[in-house]
Amino acid sequence: EPEVTQTPSHQVTQMGQEVILRCVPISNHLYFYWYRQILGQKVEFLVSFYNNEISEKSEIFDDQFSVERPDGSNFTLKIRSTKLEDSAMYFCASSAPVDRGNYGYTFGSGTRLTVV
Amino acid sequence: AQSVTQLDSQVPVFEEAPVELRCNYSSSVSVYLFWYVQYPNQGLQLLLKYLSGSTLVESINGFEAEFNKSQTSFHLRKPSVHISDTAEYFCAALRAGRRALTFGSGTRLQVQP
Numbered sequence: 001e002p003e004v005t006q007t008p009s010h011q012v013t014q015m016g017q018e019v020i021l022r023c024v025p026i027s028n029h030l031y032f033y034w035y036r037q038i039l040g041q042k043v044e045f046l047v048s049f050y051n052n053e054i055s056e057k058s059e060i061f062d063d064q065f066s067v068e069r070p071d072g073s074n075f076t077l078k079i080r081s082t083k084l085e086d087s088a089m090y091f092c093a094s095s096a097p098v099d100r101g102n103y104g105y106t107f108g109s110g111t112r113l114t115v116v
Numbered sequence: 117a118q119s120v121t122q123l124d125s126q127v128p129v130f131e132e133a134p135v136e137l138r139c140n141y142s143s144s145v146s147v148y149l150f151w152y153v154q155y156p157n158q159g160l161q162l163l164l165k166y167l168s169g170s171t172l173v174e175s176i177n178g179f180e181a182e183f184n185k186s187q188t189s190f191h192l193r194k195p196s197v198h199i200s201d202t203a204e205y206f207c208a209a210l211r212a213g214r215r216a217l218t219f220g221s222g223t224r225l226q227v228q229p
Contacts, residue, residue: 004159031215043160043206043219056216091159095215105217107152107160 002026006092006108013082013115021077021111023092032075033093033105034067036060043091049075082115089113118143120209122220130228131199137192137223139181139207146212149190151181154204154222163205166190177201202227 005024013019025032034046047057049067064080075094079086092108121140129135141147151163164175171183181192190207207220 006159033215035217035219042221043208043217045216045218048215050215056214058216093160104162104165106162109157109159 002106004092004094004106004108006090006111008111009109010112011114013113015084015115016081019079019082019113021079021090021092021113023075023077023108024073025075025092025094026096026106027073029094029096029106031055031095032067032069033095034077035091035093035107036088037091037110038085038088046077079113082113084115087113087115118145118147118209118211118218120207120218120220122207122223124223125221126224126226128226128228129197132196134195135193135197135201135225137205137207137225139190139192139220141188141190141207141209143188143209143211148210148212149181149183150208150210150217151175151179151190151192152206152208152219154206156203160206163192197225197227199227199229201225 007022032049035043037043045058047061048055066078068076089110089112091110093105095105119142123138149166152160153163154160164173166173166183174180179194181190204222204224206222208217210217
């Protein structure tokens, strides 16, 4: 079964440093997403990306965050200057073209980001 | 705005017993509803979804959920659980026309022998 692959599985970074979280979505999917889960809290939507641009974003997704699809296979989340409160599990997801009734999101296993 | 509430943070249950994980949602517009499961050190896997049609939906591993519009609920049930069902279960809602899932806080199902 096709998978969404995320790397690395765990990343430790110093406060103020830039980090890039990487994801390889399912090849024929067209929508890409980032979600995060702070330890002990809900999974929260960050951003959705379609046709090489952001289609929707949450209040969390401020100017320190950016997303990019640098080539035909990768989808990245960049955090420019990390803060302690950015420590969380970050999930990438992708979904198929919008057919009628098709909302099949596939999530990756996540990247645990620890900011120290 | 929409919200998803999972009142039970943990549900301990003995193997082969029935279980119900509760989920309530609030939304002023049509929503689609989902249950995801997260096994330890793994990602979120779609368990089942309600988009339209029959209000009772089933998964391949014996779980079922019923959409109840009047009670704004989408509770997850299984008549007989296995040790392997031990995991975190998340209810999620998607507003029609949007792409952002709203998740509940999760329920940890702990199946004991």
